Amino acid sequence: MAFIEIQNINKFYGEAQALFDVSASIEKGEFVTLLGPSGSGKTTLLKILAGFEPVSSGQILMDGRDISRLPPEKRNFGLVFQGYALFPHMTVFNNIAYPLRVRRMGKEEIATRVAAMLDLVQLSKFAHRKPSELSGGQQQRVALARALVFKPDLLLLDEPMSALDKKLRVDLQEELREIHQTLGTTFINVTHDQEEAMHMSDRIAVMNQGRIVQYATAFDLYRHPKTRFVADFIGKSNLIEGEVTKGGVDGEIIFSGHGIRVPMKSDFATAQATLMLRPEDISIDLQPAGQGQVSLAGEVVNSTYSGDRALYSVRVGDGLLISVYGAARTGIHANGAQVFLNFRAEDSLLLP
Known part of the structure; x- marks a missing residue:
């Protein structure tokens, strides 16, 4: 006891x-x-x-x-x-x-x-x-x-x-x-x-x-x-509402919401879901990622400079705003810049 x-x-x-x-x-x-x-x-x-x-x-x-x-x-x-x-x-x-x-x-x-x-x-x-x-x-x-x-x-x-x-x-x-x-x-x-x-x-x-x-x-x-x-409540998160369907490659499931699709290896069973994606698990780049990663085309809406890094708000899909941290040692992306948000599907998490 x-x-x-x-x-x-x-x-x-x-x-x-x-x-x-x-x-x-x-x-x-x-x-x-x-x-x-x-x-x-x-x-x-x-x-x-x-x-x-x-x-x-x-x-x-x-x-x-x-x-x-x-x-x-x-x-x-x-x-x-x-x-x-x-x-x-x-x-x-x-x-x-x-x-x-x-x-x-x-x-x-x-x-x-x-x-x-x-x-x-x-x-x-x-x-x-x-x-x-x-x-x-x-x-x-x-x-x-x-x-x-x-x-x-x-x-x-x-x-x-x-x-x-x-x-x-x-x-x-x-x-x-x-x-x-x-x-x-x-x-x-x-x-x-x-x-x-x-x-x-x-x-x-x-x-x-x-x-x-x-x-x-x-x-x-x-x-x-x-x-x-x-x-x-704990930390900063992107919480994206959507649906989970079967039919991906090798038994993968597909999360779809707000015009974005994320293929995942998961046994998640609920049709309605929330995808959690932490800002530090996303990279903000000028090119889409290679094979094995998810790439979302987007536009920088706003940025906050904190010295060691910047926090961006990027519009993707049907207007969804995603928060992402980026390196800021040599400068930051300007508002209106066209960028890609790249991340590994396994770094996201499905919640009921």
Whole structure:
């Protein structure tokens, strides 16, 4: 049995249902992220894990023990809030020491543990400052240290980096991942930021409308999404509606939609389908590809230059717009340029 077992959790607020038979297993020491848009149920699930919200049905097991109705103070879980919730009148040292004093630990042990945490989050020289004297990133690290100092069985993070600027968020993602690897504590993080989830997590539970629609590694979510929602939510995708028919060479099937045809080797059985094609799996060229690849003639509608590459919007078929990345070291294709989009059929994916 996994360290944390979430089994068939349902949550009602009156007649409105917020969670629908949510189940997931989390191994000890794993970094798991609950990822989804606003209203998907991820924060509700986190509150249930923390003990702040009761379950309507289902259960949560920790090491095989049902903790579904255990009060928050008896779960030994750390929690980092979106707004940090630091005590403004206390120093950094005293903020971090607070959970230990509540547990009536001795002064020497408190001093030892707080010093170790300050060192871990690289704030030793700020021990006697107040939260108002710290930057947002430093405050976030104080909140993290306070949540870890009493050695929780599980750390819950409720969008802790949402208020920080992008560069600081990226830096703190690295630090948080290193802290997780150093301590080996089980982390469950809530975010709507897919890059944050993919950068830090061992596994990601993608949530939508109160359900976990796919629970997998970042690689599998990106390369092998099971639904159109996951394909659209994780990364940038071209999603093309069409039909699948038999009759290709050597038992191939043919995907047809918006004036394009893609022969594929697949046992896909549904007649209506969505073809997913990632922008980085397409090359934008002045000539059609050779044998073994699909070539689509098109016209550049727009381009966005990002230094290392350009993102093009190209009109193909009956007016369908396809996004494609292209090298931009020596220049970019002008709007109106006639180009070919070349890709291997096996780099695309059919979704129901």
